[in-house]
Amino acid sequence: xxxPYLNILLRDMEERDIxxxxxxxxxETDWALWDAPWETLEDLKNFDPEKHxxxxxxxxAKPKPDHRLSLELEANGVHIGxxxxxxxDENLDWKALKxxxxxxxxxxxxxxxxxxxxxxxxxxxxxxxxAYIRYHLxxxxxxxxxxxxxxNTRMIRLAEKLGFRECRRLPGVRQVRDGTYDALTFRLDRxxxxxxxxxxxxxxxxxxxxxxxxxxxxxxxxxxxPDTMAYNAGWAVSYPGYxxxxxxxxxxxxxxxxxxxxxxxxxxGQFYAYLREKSTGTLIGEVSxxxxxxxxxxxxxxxxxxxxxRGYGRAALELLARRAFEGQDxxxxxxxxxxxxxxxxxxxxxxxxxxxxxxxxxRFGKPQELLxxxxxxxxxxxxxxxxxx
Ligand SMILES: CC(C)(COP(=O)(O)OP(=O)(O)OC[C@H]1O[C@@H](n2cnc3c(N)ncnc32)[C@H](O)[C@@H]1OP(=O)(O)O)[C@@H](O)C(=O)NCCC(=O)NCCS
Numbered sequence: 001x002x003x004p005y006l007n008i009l010l011r012d013m014e015e016r017d018i019x020x021x022x023x024x025x026x027x028e029t030d031w032a033l034w035d036a037p038w039e040t041l042e043d044l045k046n047f048d049p050e051k052h053x054x055x056x057x058x059x060x061a062k063p064k065p066d067h068r069l070s071l072e073l074e075a076n077g078v079h080i081g082x083x084x085x086x087x088x089d090e091n092l093d094w095k096a097l098k099x100x101x102x103x104x105x106x107x108x109x110x111x112x113x114x115x116x117x118x119x120x121x122x123x124x125x126x127x128x129x130x131a132y133i134r135y136h137l138x139x140x141x142x143x144x145x146x147x148x149x150x151x152n153t154r155m156i157r158l159a160e161k162l163g164f165r166e167c168r169r170l171p172g173v174r175q176v177r178d179g180t181y182d183a184l185t186f187r188l189d190r191x192x193x194x195x196x197x198x199x200x201x202x203x204x205x206x207x208x209x210x211x212x213x214x215x216x217x218x219x220x221x222x223x224x225x226p227d228t229m230a231y232n233a234g235w236a237v238s239y240p241g242y243x244x245x246x247x248x249x250x251x252x253x254x255x256x257x258x259x260x261x262x263x264x265x266x267x268x269g270q271f272y273a274y275l276r277e278k279s280t281g282t283l284i285g286e287v288s289x290x291x292x293x294x295x296x297x298x299x300x301x302x303x304x305x306x307x308x309x310r311g312y313g314r315a316a317l318e319l320l321a322r323r324a325f326e327g328q329d330x331x332x333x334x335x336x337x338x339x340x341x342x343x344x345x346x347x348x349x350x351x352x353x354x355x356x357x358x359x360x361x362x363r364f365g366k367p368q369e370l371l372x373x374x375x376x377x378x379x380x381x382x383x384x385x386x387x388x389x
Contacts, residue, residue: 001068004310005131006204007279008124009074010083012064017072018056020079022049024115031081031115034152037176067103067139073114073128080124081114083132088145092168092185108136109145109185112158125158130200133162133193134311144188149174150181163192201315207273207287207323209264216256218274218283223249227305231341236362244364263288269297269330271323275316277307284312287320289333296332296374297324314347321351325380332376338363339371348373352383 003010024031025047032040070084088107089095097106112129114120129146136144146164148155151174164186174181210216222228225248232247241250251259263272269291274283285303292298301316324330336359337344357372 001064001071003071003131003135005134006127006201006310006312007075007277008127008131010071010128010131010135011074012068013056013060013070013072013082015057015060017079018053020115021056022052025049025052028115028117030117031113033177034155035111035113036149038174067141068135071132071135073112073124075119075124078116078119080116080119081112081128083110083112083128085110085132085136085141088185092145092147104140104142106141107143107145108141109147110136111146112155121154125154126161126200129158129162130197133188134197137190137193142190145185146188147183147185149176149183151176151179156184159186161196163189163194163196165189165192197311198318201311202318204278205284205312205315205319206276206278207319208276208283209273210260213256213260215274216251216260219259219286220251220256222286222302222304223251225305228302231302231337234364236365268328271297271320271328273323275303275312275319285316287316287323289320289324289330292334296334297330299324299333299335301335309343313343314350317347317351321375321380325377330377332374334372334374336370336372338368345371345373348375351375352379354379 001012025044026049029044032044069086070082072079073081073083085108087095087097087101088109092107094109097103110129110132112125112132114125114128133144136142145167146155146159148159150156150169165188166184167187168183168185170183172180173183210219226246229247229249232249234244234247239249241252241255243249269289271290272288273286275285275287276283283304284307285301287299287301289297289299299317299320301313301320303312303316321333324333333353334356335348335353339345353373353375355371356374359370359372360367361370362368
C-alpha cells in the first residue's frame with residue numbers, strides 16, 4: 001500500500017527499512033528522548049539488532065490487515081520514520097485488540113516517530129499525521145486520539161494544529177530527565193481537522209497563469225499523457241488531434257500560439273491557469289472556467305497523473321472557486337461528469353457543489369449518464385463565512 005499526500009509518502013514497510021530501524025535503535029537515537037522516553041530508552045538498552053531483524057522479517061512475511069496499523073514515512077524518497085495506531089479502553093489507556101472486536105467502533109490513538117531528526121520542525125510531521133488521520137477517517141475509523149507528555153512541545157503543537165483537543169491530563173506521572181511532566185491524551189475534533197486540511201492543502205498550491213507561448217509545453221505534456229487524459233477517452237466529439245481510444249489530444253508547437261492567446265484572454269467568466277506546488281515549483285495540473293450556456297461558468301480541473309490521489313484535486317477546486325467568486329464575482333460555477341467518478345464527486349461535494357441536473361452524451365458508442373453539479377456565489381460565501389467563524 002502506498003498513500004502519497006502532498007509531499008510525503010506513507011507506505012508499507014519493506015525489507016530495506018530494517019537497516020534504518022537498526023541504526024535508529026543503536027546509533028541515531030535522539031527521537032527516543034521524546035517518544036515515550038520512560039519506556040523507549042529502556043527498550044534501547046535491551047535492543048538486539050539480529051533478533052530485531054529476524055522478528056521484522058517474520059512480520060514482513062505475514063499477510064497485512066486491510067486497515068494498516070503502521071506505515072512507513074518517506075520524504076523526498078528518504079525513509080524518515082513511521083506512523084502507527086493502537087486501541088484505547090474506556091479510561092483512555094492502551095488496550096489489546098481482540099479478534100472479535102469491531103475495529104471501526106474502537107477508540108484509536110495515532111502516533112508518529114520521525115526518527116531522522118534532520119526532518120523535525122519542517123512540517124513533515126504535519127503532513128504525515130494529517131495523511132494518516134485522513135486514511136483512518138476515510139476507512140470509517142472516526143474516534144481518534146493521540147497521546148504524549150507535557151514536555152514534548154513539538155508533538156503538542158502538532159496535535160493542536162491538526163485539530164486535537166486535550167481530553168485527559170494525568171498530572172505529574174511522567175519522569176523525564178530529572179523533570180516531572182503530565183501524561184496527555186487528545187481527542188480529534190473532526191470539524192477542526194477539516195479546517196486544518198483545507199488550510200494545509202490549499203496553502204500548498206498556487207495558481208499561475210502561463211506567461212509565454214513556451215509555457216504551453218506543460219499543457220502538451222499533460223494532453224499527450226494517456227494516464228492524465230483517460231477521463232477524456234471515448235467521447236462522441238471530433239476535433240483535430242483527438243484520440244478517442246486514449247483521450248489524448250495532439251498539441252504540436254504550431255498550435256501553441258493560438259491556444260495561448262485563447263486561454264489567457266481575460267474576460268468575464270473566462271480563466272485559465274496552471275496549478276503549481278509552492279514548495280517545489282512543480283507544475284501539477286491546470287484549472288479553467290469559461291462562459292456556460294446560462295448564467296454560470298463551466299469549470300475544468302485536470303491533474304497531471306503523477307499528482308493524483310494526494311488531496312490536490314480538492315485544493316485545486318477551492319482555488320478555482322475563490323478565483324471565480326472573489327476574483328470575478330461570477331453567479332455560479334458548474335461541472336458535468338460521470339456519476340462513477342467517485343473521487344471527483346467527493347471533492348466537488350466537499351467544496352459545496354450540489355447536483356442540479358442530469359445529462360447524457362455518447363461515450364464509446366453508448367449513452368453515458370452525466371451529473372451536473374453547481375456552486376452558486378451565495379453558497380460559496382455562506383460556506384466561506386461558516387468556515388471563518
Ligand atoms: C513530534 C514530531 C512527530 C513532530 O513532527 P515535526 O515534523 O517535527 O512537526 P512539524 O514541523 O510538522 O510541526 C511542529 C510544530 O511545532 C512547532 N515547534 C517546534 N519546536 C517548538 C518549540 N520548541 N516550541 C514551540 N513550538 C515548536 C513548530 O513551529 C510547528 O508548528 P507550526 O507549524 O505552527 O510552526 C517529530 O518532531 C518527531 O518525530 N519527534 C521525535 C519523536 C516524537 O516525539 N514522537 C511523538 C511521540 S508522542
